[in-house]
Amino acid sequence: MLTAILSGDTPRSRILTVLLLAVLVCLAAAPFLFPGVRALETAATICIFIVLVASYDLLLGYTGIVSFAHTMFFGLGAYGVALASTHLGRSWGALLVGTASGAVAAAVLALLIGLFSLRVRAIFFAMITLAVASAVAVLVSQLFEITGGEDGLTYQIPRALTPAFRFGELFGVNLNGRIINYYLVFAASLVLFLLLLRIVNSPFGRVLQAIRENDFRAEAIGYRVVWYRTAATCLSAAVAALAGSLYAIWLRYVGPDTTLSFEIMLDILLMVVIGGMGTMYGAVLGAVIFVLAQNYLQSLMGVAAGAAEGLPVLPLLLDPNRWLMWLGILFILSVYFFPTGIVGRLRSGR
Amino acid sequence: MSPGGANSPRPRPQGGVRLAARPDAGAAGHDPPTEAALTTTLLATDGLTVRFGGHVAVDAVTCAFRAGELTAIVGPNGAGKTTYFNLISGQIAASAGRVSLMGEDITRLSVAERCRRGLGRAFQLTNLFPDLTVLENVRLVIQARERKGFGLLSTAASHSGITTAAEAVLDRVRLADRAGSKVSELSHGNQRKLEVAMLIALDPRVYMFDEPTAGMSVDEAPVVLDLIAELKHDSDRTILLVEHKMDVIRTLADRIIVLHNGALAADGPPAEVMASDVVQEAYMGKALEDV
Ligand SMILES: Nc1ncnc2c1ncn2[C@@H]1O[C@H](COP(=O)(O)OP(=O)(O)OP(=O)(O)O)[C@@H](O)[C@H]1O
Ligand SMILES: [Mg+2]
Numbered sequence: 070m071l072t073a074i075l076s077g078d079t080p081r082s083r084i085l086t087v088l089l090l091a092v093l094v095c096l097a098a099a100p101f102l103f104p105g106v107r108a109l110e111t112a113a114t115i116c117i118f119i120v121l122v123a124s125y126d127l128l129l130g131y132t133g134i135v136s137f138a139h140t141m142f143f144g145l146g147a148y149g150v151a152l153a154s155t156h157l158g159r160s161w162g163a164l165l166v167g168t169a170s171g172a173v174a175a176a177v178l179a180l181l182i183g184l185f186s187l188r189v190r191a192i193f194f195a196m197i198t199l200a201v202a203s204a205v206a207v208l209v210s211q212l213f214e215i216t217g218g219e220d221g222l223t224y225q226i227p228r229a230l231t232p233a234f235r236f237g238e239l240f241g242v243n244l245n246g247r248i249i250n251y252y253l254v255f256a257a258s259l260v261l262f263l264l265l266l267r268i269v270n271s272p273f274g275r276v277l278q279a280i281r282e283n284d285f286r287a288e289a290i291g292y293r294v295v296w297y298r299t300a301a302t303c304l305s306a307a308v309a310a311l312a313g314s315l316y317a318i319w320l321r322y323v324g325p326d327t328t329l330s331f332e333i334m335l336d337i338l339l340m341v342v343i344g345g346m347g348t349m350y351g352a353v354l355g356a357v358i359f360v361l362a363q364n365y366l367q368s369l370m371g372v373a374a375g376a377a378e379g380l381p382v383l384p385l386l387l388d389p390n391r392w393l394m395w396l397g398i399l400f401i402l403s404v405y406f407f408p409t410g411i412v413g414r415l416r417s418g419r
Numbered sequence: 420m421s422p423g424g425a426n427s428p429r430p431r432p433q434g435g436v437r438l439a440a441r442p443d444a445g446a447a448g449h450d451p452p453t454e455a456a457l458t459t460t461l462l463a464t465d466g467l468t469v470r471f472g473g474h475v476a477v478d479a480v481t482c483a484f485r486a487g488e489l490t491a492i493v494g495p496n497g498a499g500k501t502t503y504f505n506l507i508s509g510q511i512a513a514s515a516g517r518v519s520l521m522g523e524d525i526t527r528l529s530v531a532e533r534c535r536r537g538l539g540r541a542f543q544l545t546n547l548f549p550d551l552t553v554l555e556n557v558r559l560v561i562q563a564r565e566r567k568g569f570g571l572l573s574t575a576a577s578h579s580g581i582t583t584a585a586e587a588v589l590d591r592v593r594l595a596d597r598a599g600s601k602v603s604e605l606s607h608g609n610q611r612k613l614e615v616a617m618l619i620a621l622d623p624r625v626y627m628f629d630e631p632t633a634g635m636s637v638d639e640a641p642v643v644l645d646l647i648a649e650l651k652h653d654s655d656r657t658i659l660l661v662e663h664k665m666d667v668i669r670t671l672a673d674r675i676i677v678l679h680n681g682a683l684a685a686d687g688p689p690a691e692v693m694a695s696d697v698v699q700e701a702y703m704g705k706a707l708e709d710v
Contacts, residue, residue: 273569
């Protein structure tokens, strides 16, 4: 039963199983285990980034395609919800329309990019995605009448999803719409992740892996490689857009910095590589570690710097503003010691 | 299409053997194909040519391959045998000429499309999915044959028919015990066997083997050769076999064609081709007997 939900793709490592279960329990009970606005914020971001990173893994890890447009698709979903909520007014219908149109727009755009460039060399695809993504980012900040430009858009979502909606207390935690919103994000992320896990273990997913290994031979046994690559790009884009919609519903704000920035694209890459490419579960660990580090490394370093006060050099190194440097070091170390990512390492070291 | 009509090769000004009207069934073969099968041309190339810069690697080769026939393709290194295969299966685009499969022109079709129409190819240089298991390599072929590649919502493991069929093929090439190993962990000989297994799993109308036993040990090669001999029993198929070893050709081939500098130099029943002066002098002595 459980194996069927996981599409037969079990963690295949005891430590990995324990880690994944811990993540699942923590996320499922986050509002009660870690009360507080910031903790819930972090938990929701983790859920959304797991989906975003997993959808990128479908492309990079399973199909062997390098794309720099993943945040663009993420942004399409987010702006879909924002625009629909702005123009159709606060309603569930607006969320639905925005989400659906974002996903469709992402898939169509991916189809166009794919048909245009996947026939040629893989590096060409990477360059095209880079160009299109940069163009879209510029466009979004220029068209401020529509997109709000650099300031982005704030909008209203159904009241049941906002903190203003209160409905009692449980385990000493005030129940409000924010918690409903969190569980919407959590449930949707879980379903999307399991869907991706199913896709990579389907006959289609096997073909993608064959293409990654040897596209020449995949074609020679009768698979039309371009179609498969294009289909994978569309699927991955649509799921990224859905993650973007969730992010927009959660934040009630979209802007270029939160959804479209190249920095996020790099973060996604790091999360896939740290977690382990082509494993899906790597997306979970990568996103958890990275988002936690992003949110808490700074404050942790602040504390450490305070403790090290008076010692030479150390406070300087531990200055909270240097957190990115430490993240970089962490990244280099992890790639050096776990070239196959955390999941790859755990599976081989059974 | 009658054997003496459109499919007969263009007469070439050479003193060797020419493909005259085919001798009666079984003249050189071992499992005589039926009369009906022999009249069916499955694959034909017509003036097939490719130039790489100034070098003509395959030079106006016109040849027809009939159902129920095993044709050995011989010629010295660099003669253009592999390139001829590449033109037929579509890895290289022809500079001139046509390829037709079961009467249809396939010259402009993609590799995958040609494969889906029944053209199967095994490669001279092993060409597998190295990080996947042996079973998965064969499973992928059968999945392609069954057109199940776009199944998104079922797990691959749930298609047990495909897995069973893949295991059966592995059994035939004596690789069943390595089913779970990664391909990159296999010995060279076993990788060659898997290469053949993947072609057999495809179950095509036209089999193209490119030196299938090259680099295999003496006890491994017979497994593959026996399999090819078995395939000959099916009179619906045609087999093209690039091979250097004369004893193999003698036992398996119904017909030999000789390529030299990209051109068709001889074509006919094995006994005649081997005996022909031109072939004896030019190729057999140097290129073939010494292997
Ligand atoms: N893609 C290519 N570009 C340029 N030249 C090529 C290409 N492919 C093949 N050739 C040349 O065409 C000629 C025929 O090569 P081919 O591999 O077909 O020979 P072969 O008969 O298969 O030889 P062998 O017995 O060594 O396998 C060679 O001179 C080779 O260098
Ligand atoms: Mg060759």
